Amino acid sequence: xxxxxxxxxxxxxxxxxxxxxxxxxxxxxxxxxxxxxxxxxxxxxxxxxxxxxxxxxxxxxxxxxxxxxxxxxxxxxxxxxxxxxxxxxxxxxxxxxxxxxxxxxxxxxxxxxxxxxxxxxxxxxxxxxxxxxxxxxxxxxxxxxxxxxxxxxxxxxxxxxxxxxxxxxxxxxxxxxxxxxxxxxxxxxxxxxxxxxxxxxxxxxxxxxxxxxxxxxxxxxxxxxxxxxxxxxxxxxxxxxxxxxxxxxxxxxxxxxxxxxxxxxxxxxxxxxxxxxxxxxxxxxxxxxxxxxxxxxxxxxxxxxxxxxxxxxxxxx
Amino acid sequence: xxxxxxxxxxxxxxxxxxxxxxxxxxxxxxxxxxxxxxxxxxxxxxxxxxxxxxxxxxxxxxxxxxxxxxxxxxxxxxxxxxxxxxxxxxxxxxxxxxxxxxxxxxxxxxxxxxxxxxxxxxxxxxxxxxxxxxxxxxxxxxxxxxxxxxxxxxxxxxxxxxxxxxxxxxxxxxxxxxxxxxxxxxxxxxxxxxxxxxxxxxxxxxxxxxxxxxxxxxxxxxxxxxxxxxxxxxxxxxxxxxxxx
Numbered sequence: 221x222x223x224x225x226x227x228x229x230x231x232x233x234x235x236x237x238x239x240x241x242x243x244x245x246x247x248x249x250x251x252x253x254x255x256x257x258x259x260x261x262x263x264x265x266x267x268x269x270x271x272x273x274x275x276x277x278x279x280x281x282x283x284x285x286x287x288x289x290x291x292x293x294x295x296x297x298x299x300x301x302x303x304x305x306x307x308x309x310x311x312x313x314x315x316x317x318x319x320x321x322x323x324x325x326x327x328x329x330x331x332x333x334x335x336x337x338x339x340x341x342x343x344x345x346x347x348x349x350x351x352x353x354x355x356x357x358x359x360x361x362x363x364x365x366x367x368x369x370x371x372x373x374x375x376x377x378x379x380x381x382x383x384x385x386x387x388x389x390x391x392x393x394x395x396x397x398x399x400x401x402x403x404x405x406x407x408x409x410x411x412x413x414x415x416x417x418x419x420x421x422x423x424x425x426x427x428x429x430x431x432x433x434x435x436x437x438x439x440x441x442x443x444x445x446x447x448x449x450x451x452x453x454x455x456x457x458x459x460x461x462x463x464x465x466x467x468x469x470x471x472x473x474x475x476x477x478x479x480x481x482x483x484x485x486x487x488x489x490x491x492x493x494x495x496x497x498x499x500x501x502x503x504x505x506x507x508x509x510x511x512x513x514x515x516x517x518x519x520x521x522x523x524x525x526x527x528x529x530x531x532x533x534x535x536x537x
Numbered sequence: 538x539x540x541x542x543x544x545x546x547x548x549x550x551x552x553x554x555x556x557x558x559x560x561x562x563x564x565x566x567x568x569x570x571x572x573x574x575x576x577x578x579x580x581x582x583x584x585x586x587x588x589x590x591x592x593x594x595x596x597x598x599x600x601x602x603x604x605x606x607x608x609x610x611x612x613x614x615x616x617x618x619x620x621x622x623x624x625x626x627x628x629x630x631x632x633x634x635x636x637x638x639x640x641x642x643x644x645x646x647x648x649x650x651x652x653x654x655x656x657x658x659x660x661x662x663x664x665x666x667x668x669x670x671x672x673x674x675x676x677x678x679x680x681x682x683x684x685x686x687x688x689x690x691x692x693x694x695x696x697x698x699x700x701x702x703x704x705x706x707x708x709x710x711x712x713x714x715x716x717x718x719x720x721x722x723x724x725x726x727x728x729x730x731x732x733x734x735x736x737x738x739x740x741x742x743x744x745x746x747x748x749x750x751x752x753x754x755x756x757x758x759x760x761x762x763x764x765x766x767x768x769x770x771x772x773x774x775x776x777x778x779x780x781x782x
Contacts, residue, residue: 289625421639423625424681430588431617432685433609433640478626479636 224475224486232271232493235500239267242500244510265395270499271492272398273390273458276405276450278491279484281465282472283412286419286480287443288342288351291470292528295331295451296462296521298355302362303334304448304455305386309369312382324400328452334358335444388459388514390499397457408449409488415442416481423479461514463521464491470528538614540585540689540720544594547577547584553592554580555744562737564688564720567711569731571724571756572741573765578724579620579693581741585722586617586691612640616687620694620724622674624666630677631662637684645684652683656710672703679710690714692723696730708734732756732771732778740764 240263241247247263249255277295284293284300295301307330311322341354366386373379418439421429430436454461468491469483476482495513498520502511540562547555555577562568570578583589585596587603596603603611616637624633634652638645653662656676661669669677675695682690690711696704708730715721725731731738731752738755740748742764748755753775761769761780769782 417639417642420636423628423633424636424678425619425621425623425625427583427588427619427621428617430608431586431612431615431619432636433607433612435608473626477632478628479632480626 222476222482222486224472224482225489227475228472228486228489228493232489232496235493235496236267236271239270239496239500240264243503261394265398266390266393266499267496268398269393269401269457270390270496272402272405273454273461274464274491274493274495275488276401276408276454276491277461277464277495278468278487278489279409279412280447280450281467281491282469282480282483282487283415283419283443283446284465285469286422286483287415287439288338289422289425290351291532292352292466292525293355294463294466294521295447296460296464297359297466297525298334298338298351299358299360299362300331300334300338300447300451301455301460301462302359302366303337304328304331304452305460306330306362306366306369307333307452308456309366309382309386312378313369313373324404324453324456327456328404328448330362331452331455332444332448334362335447339440339444384512385459386514387512388461388517389510389512390458391510393457401453401457404449404453408446408453409484411442411446411449412484415439415446416484418442419480459514461495461517463517463524464494466528467521467524468494470524538599538688540596540598540615542581542585542594542596545581545584545591545596546593547580547589548592549580549589553744555584555741557745558584558594558741559746560585560722560739560749562689562720562722565715565718566736567715567721567723567734568737568739569723569725569735569752570739570741571726571728571731572747575743576741576764577744578741580744582691582693582722582724583617586615587611588617609640609642612687613685614687615689615691616682616685618678618682618690618692618695620697622671622678622698624674624678627665627667629663629665630658630669630673630680633666633677634658634680634684637681640685645686648686649684652680655683655713656680671698672700672706675699675703675707676710679707683714687719689720689722692721694724694726696723697726704730728756728761729778729780732780733776 240259247255280295285291304327307326308323311326337358338354342351370379370382418434421432421434468487472483472486472490498517499513502513502516505511542558542560545558558581572578598614634649658680661673696707711721735752738752740755740760747764748760767782769780771778772781773779
């Protein structure tokens with residue numbers, strides 16, 4: 221475990237118990253009526269789910285950046301999460317959502333397709349600009365298809381349901397979502413972990429990596445599988461929560477030796493921390509209705525992306 | 538282990554870029570692959586490294602086709618230095634060199650230290666890649682290959698972006714690797730460097746072998762005239778020749 225992992229694990233240990241108490245109603249375990257019930261059935265699953273999703277998105281972002289050799293890569297921004305959402309919406313629309321497993325399965329398939337499309341379009345030699353453009357195009361295609369599905373939706377009620385869900389939130393999530401997402405994200409993290417040494421080799425480019433014994437096809441499948449599972453599962457239970465995969469690796473990288481393999485575990489921990497804290501913040505902020513988590517993170521993430529662009533400007537032009 | 542290409546043909550997309558390429562480089566020697574732009578030098582080198590599947594013919598390591606080897610055992614025997622000096626993340630020199638141990642899946646501290654010291658990188662070990670000069674970066678990237686302790690080092694124009702002093706310095710490093718019994722195969726643009734520093738030279742023209750032999754024979758003036766369409770003349774003495782046009 222490296223230094224960055226220890227730091228974020230410690231912060232997470234601190235934030236987790238606090239997150240259980242934080243909310244519109246602050247819980248004092250001794251005073252609040254039904255405190256145990258609220259903690260066990262509402263706050264605990266919500267906090268756990270935030271951490272599961274955050275861990276998956278953080279690690280997915282770190283791995284994607286390593287694979288694409290592009291510090292701007294993010295599963296949300298580059299179309300993976302939007303493709304997962306498209307898959308999920310398609311399953312709504314086709315009426316399969318009645319079955320509990322159809323929606324997550326459709327979301328995973330969408331995410332896998334998104335990652336495969338990105339790898340195919342931009343190829344293995346694509347530069348930062350090509351990957352970024354391809355990612356943004358996949359994202360806007362998925363967004364347009366999702367919008368089409370919504371406008372064609374048979375009734376207004378279903379429509380507003382979809383729109384609310386797309387914005388990404390952890391409101392009213394229960395243990396069911398935790399049990400659904402946790403194993404999928406865990407397997408995804410495992411696959412990304414298996415890919416990590418090969419991602420290090422990619423630091424020197426595709427050809428150098430292959431000359432060092434990296435099997436490009438195996439690596440691609442590990443990435444597609446790992447990202448589909450982590451991102452697909454998180455979209456399936458919480459909608460699109462963007463920018464976690466972009467922000468987190470940047471915060472973690474300066475604390476490590478900067479190789480992708482050193483980034484994956486601390487990015488998972490830092491992602492868990494970021495989503496947990498952000499979800500507490502949207503619960504506490506005094507708005508009439510709760511600010512959607514996905515919107516809140518985009519409000520932080522978009523300026524962050526711009527700041528990165530400005531910082532990288534010299535290198536890109 | 539002997540590395541050998543026999544009648545190798547390579548394709549990029551539908552285009553045949555190398556045809557009838559045969560080479561049996563020797564350990565302890567520097568073999569230079571020369572040729573005009575687009576002659577297929579880089580493809581031939583990649584084919585020799587096992588990075589392009591042959592369309593026909595074969596590359597063998599100790600008699601076994603490269604394609605039949607596990608990629609990691611191939612990687613332990615053959616180190617490949619691509620032309621691109623692009624380093625995606627701002628890693629330190631020491632971590633960059635350590636990447637060379639990936640084919641071995643170990644830390645290989647001794648080999649890494651030996652590579653760092655062989656290329657005079659001790660003082661730069663903690664310096665991030667972004668703060669290296671062209672010459673320092675070229676040395677660090679070669680050290681990465683050396684850290685894998687390969688028997689064969691295949692380098693694609695390792696001298697391209699370097700000034701004269703750094704070219705000679707890197708060539709000296711390659712020569713000491715050859716003296717340590719590695720086989721070196723490099724793509725070289727500069728014919729004078731090939732003439733003065735290689736033990737064997739191969740000239741490629743449109744994917745086919747135009748000449749192969751000791752550089753004094755392979756890089757004769759009439760070969761240069763035919764392949765490069767340049768009428769040039771060698772002056773000076775063996776080991777210190779210059780090409781004038």
